[in-house]
Amino acid sequence: MENKGKFYITTAIAYASGKPHIGNVYDPIVADVIARYKRALGYDVFFCTGTDEHGQKIENKAKDAGVSPQEFVDNISGTIKSIWDMLGISYDHFIRTTDDYHVKAVQKIFTKFVEQGDIYKGAYEGWYCEPCESFFTDTQAEGGICPDCGRPLKRAQEEAYFFKMSKYQDQLMAYIEEHPDFAVPESRRKEMVNNFLKPGLQDLCVSRSSFTWGIPVEVDPKHVTYVWLDALTNYITALGYNPEGSDEKYKKYWPADVHVIGKDIIRFHMIYWPIFLMAMGEPLPKKIFAHPWMLSGMDKMSKSRGNVIYPDKLVNAFGLDAVRYYLLTEMPFANDGTITYENVISRFNTDLANTFGNLASRTIAMTKKYFNGVIPCPTVSTEFDESLKTAAAEAYKGFTENIENYHAADAIEAAMNLAVRANKYIDETTPWSLAKDETMKPRLEAVIYNLLETLRITALLLSPIMPESCKKILEALCAANDEFESAATFGGLKAGNTVGEVGVLFARIDEKKKLDELNAENA
Numbered sequence: 001m002e003n004k005g006k007f008y009i010t011t012a013i014a015y016a017s018g019k020p021h022i023g024n025v026y027d028p029i030v031a032d033v034i035a036r037y038k039r040a041l042g043y044d045v046f047f048c049t050g051t052d053e054h055g056q057k058i059e060n061k062a063k064d065a066g067v068s069p070q071e072f073v074d075n076i077s078g079t080i081k082s083i084w085d086m087l088g089i090s091y092d093h094f095i096r097t098t099d100d101y102h103v104k105a106v107q108k109i110f111t112k113f114v115e116q117g118d119i120y121k122g123a124y125e126g127w128y129c130e131p132c133e134s135f136f137t138d139t140q141a142e143g144g145i146c147p148d149c150g151r152p153l154k155r156a157q158e159e160a161y162f163f164k165m166s167k168y169q170d171q172l173m174a175y176i177e178e179h180p181d182f183a184v185p186e187s188r189r190k191e192m193v194n195n196f197l198k199p200g201l202q203d204l205c206v207s208r209s210s211f212t213w214g215i216p217v218e219v220d221p222k223h224v225t226y227v228w229l230d231a232l233t234n235y236i237t238a239l240g241y242n243p244e245g246s247d248e249k250y251k252k253y254w255p256a257d258v259h260v261i262g263k264d265i266i267r268f269h270m271i272y273w274p275i276f277l278m279a280m281g282e283p284l285p286k287k288i289f290a291h292p293w294m295l296s297g298m299d300k301m302s303k304s305r306g307n308v309i310y311p312d313k314l315v316n317a318f319g320l321d322a323v324r325y326y327l328l329t330e331m332p333f334a335n336d337g338t339i340t341y342e343n344v345i346s347r348f349n350t351d352l353a354n355t356f357g358n359l360a361s362r363t364i365a366m367t368k369k370y371f372n373g374v375i376p377c378p379t380v381s382t383e384f385d386e387s388l389k390t391a392a393a394e395a396y397k398g399f400t401e402n403i404e405n406y407h408a409a410d411a412i413e414a415a416m417n418l419a420v421r422a423n424k425y426i427d428e429t430t431p432w433s434l435a436k437d438e439t440m441k442p443r444l445e446a447v448i449y450n451l452l453e454t455l456r457i458t459a460l461l462l463s464p465i466m467p468e469s470c471k472k473i474l475e476a477l478c479a480a481n482d483e484f485e486s487a488a489t490f491g492g493l494k495a496g497n498t499v500g501e502v503g504v505l506f507a508r509i510d511e512k513k514k515l516d517e518l519n520a521e522n523a
Contacts, residue, residue: 001483007043008253009035010235012261012269013050013095016076017057020083021308022339023294026327028089030291030408031260033328035090036464037403040484046253048238049084050095051077055133055227059213069213073098083311088320088467095238097215097230105237106230107218109280110206112243114219118279119161121220124205128156133227135205148264158210161223165201168275173197175274175284183270183288184406185334188263192270204272232273235259236282243280256285258406266290289406292336294327309339317518321466322348322506328408328465341518345511356419356458357506360473362426363451367499370435375452375478376445377495384428385450389490391421392457396488399461408465415461422454452477453493460487469505476500 011027014020028049035047053073062072077096084091095102113119127141128134132148135156144153176182176193183189207223208214214224233241239254240247261269266288274284296307314323326344329351331337367373378385398414425447434444456479463470463484474480478497486492 001042003044004042005044006253006257007035007038007045008239008256009038009045009047010238010256010259011049012259012265013052013097013231013234014080015055015057016051016053016073016080017061018076019079019310022311022314022327023296025083025087025311026291026294026331026337027260027262028084028091029087029324029327030331030406032087032089032091033324033408033464034258034260034403034406036467037484039090040464046093046239046249047091048093048095048235049089049091050093050234050238051080051097052227052231052234053077053097054214054224054230056208056211056213057130057133059211060130062213070098086312086315086320087324093238095234097234101240102234102237103215105242106215106225106233108243109233109276110215110225110229111218113163113206113279114161116279117164118167119163119206122160122162123158124160124162125157126155127153129153137202156210158208159223160205160209160226161207161217161220162203163206163229163275163279165204165272165275168278169197169201171278172271172274176270181287182284183266183290185290187334188266188290189270192266196267196271201271228268228272229276232268232276235273235285241282255283258287258289259285260289260291260406263290263292292331292334294331295336295338296340309341313521314344317514318344318348318509319506321469322352325352325412325466329412330409332409333407341515342511345509345514348506349508349511351416352506353508355416355423356462356469357504359419359422359451359458360455360502360505363422363448363455364476364499364502366431367448367452370431370444370448373498375493375495375497375499376449378446378449380442380446382443382446384425385446388421388425388450388454391418392454392490393488394418395457395461403464412462412465415458418454418461419458422451422458425454426451449493449495452499453490456482456493457487457490460484472502472505476502 009031011031014024031047035045039045058073059069062069065072081094127136129146129149129151131151132146134148136147136153140147141153146153206226206229207217208226209223212224214227215230217223217225235256236250236254239250241250259269269288277284296309326347329347330339395414395418399411402411402414429447431444431447434440434447455473456477459470459473460482476499477493479493482492
């Protein structure tokens with residue numbers, strides 16, 4: 001396979017304050033899909049994720065738990081990593097902000113900023129949100145409420161170091177104007193420009209002196225680095241960045257091709273992070289993809305509301321591929337998605353059991369019944385066949401164009417449309433009738449071949465989304481080693497091979513029974 005160059009993708013690193021819920025895992029899942037897709041095309045992919053482990057919130061949680069902050073984050077980071085592994089996240093590097101190499105690089109970056117005159121010492125007085133680890137002015141903190149999470153703010157007063165944001169404001173504004181696709185969706189970019197850049201940037205607090213759980217500032221050890229300066233730099237320290245001389249890996253993969261983040265942290269990624277990079281003299285990431293939230297019903301998911309769904313429970317109930325499929329199909333590109341058990345069951349039965357799984361089982365079963373499992377060679381064609389081939393071409397085009405633009409739900413819809421069309425093709429061609437007439441054997445051969453080939457193409461397209469199920473299908477079709485781009489051309493399946501078993505990929509769910517089981521577990 002031709003090497004198409006490097007592709008560096010990251011997720012926002014998960015805050016190690018507690019077990020992630022289903023709303024926290026869209027980041028790694030959609031990033032994983034993009035990474036798998038790019039690898040399948042022949043790109044040299046480096047996929048980085050990890051955990052953000054410093055800050056006052058963690059120090060307080062560790063104290064409440066009666067353990068040291070390091071013990072606390074070791075436990076939570078391990079939990080997060082195990083959940084990422086359970087979800088099939090194919091990361092190349094899992095960074096922890098307590099890793100020695102990261103700590104040393106952050107200290108050098110902070111010192112560099114001080115020496116350049118980008119950071120100065122002062123005092124902070126204003127509003128602070130502990131859950132968000134964010135500071136706000138009186139204007140931003142109307143009513144003493146956090147504008148990001150809606151929780152009550154605390155007044156804070158302490159000695160701190162500040163970064164001169166205004167020094168780079170014009171440079172950042174010019175960059176964003178010259179690169180209109182720097183952040184997507186466009187609505188997020190406009191929000192940042194209008195709400196933060198145009199009114200003028202205030203200097204950013206980049207150290208804390210009221211607690212100790214953080215990376216010590218070398219030039220003033222009673223201060224620790226503010227968690228956002230610490231966390232954001234993970235994208236480059238993971239590659240071996242160092243102000244005094246970076247690793248070859250950094251030179252190879254930076255700048256990032258895309259940062260995948262939630263919409264709630266775009267201010268840090270579209271304003272603070274680019275300015276830090278400008279001050280370092282390093283290139284900016286090519287794109288920031290700020291996805292919406294996954295809501296529980298109509299509400300934001302939170303433990304205080306009691307509406308949290310955990311990913312391990314969902315995977316145990318529905319299977320890995322079904323959970324990945326649901327999250328990706330139910331999250332629009334620009335608007336919030338929603339999850340309920342009822343919706344998961346409905347989507348599972350409609351798309352996975354009735355459409356995709358049904359196509360696989362019927363097609364394999366008919367191949368075994370009519371041709372002893374041997375893939376037939378087509379010699380005739382009709383308008384129904386040509387219509388199916390056109391649908392396959394449209395599915396490949398629709399899937400690749402949408403996934404290239406990070407429209408995962410639209411990409412999946414394009415692939416599933418082909419499965420729907422193939423099931424309709426079965427009704428149009430009635431292979432069970434053709435099998436009764438020996439003179440129609442060439443026609444039956446063409447129909448079965450076309451269905452098998454359509455199944456191969458659909459499985460290739462959906463393989464980044466549902467790797468386990470699609471692998472079973474492709475192995476059964478003797479097509480496990482087919483390159484992704486072979487899905488662009490109808491007719492790649494080799495006749496003469498014998499199909500294997502796929503089993504029941506998605507058994508239809510009895511909604512009442514499943515809901516009773518889930519409710520009993522929650523009782």
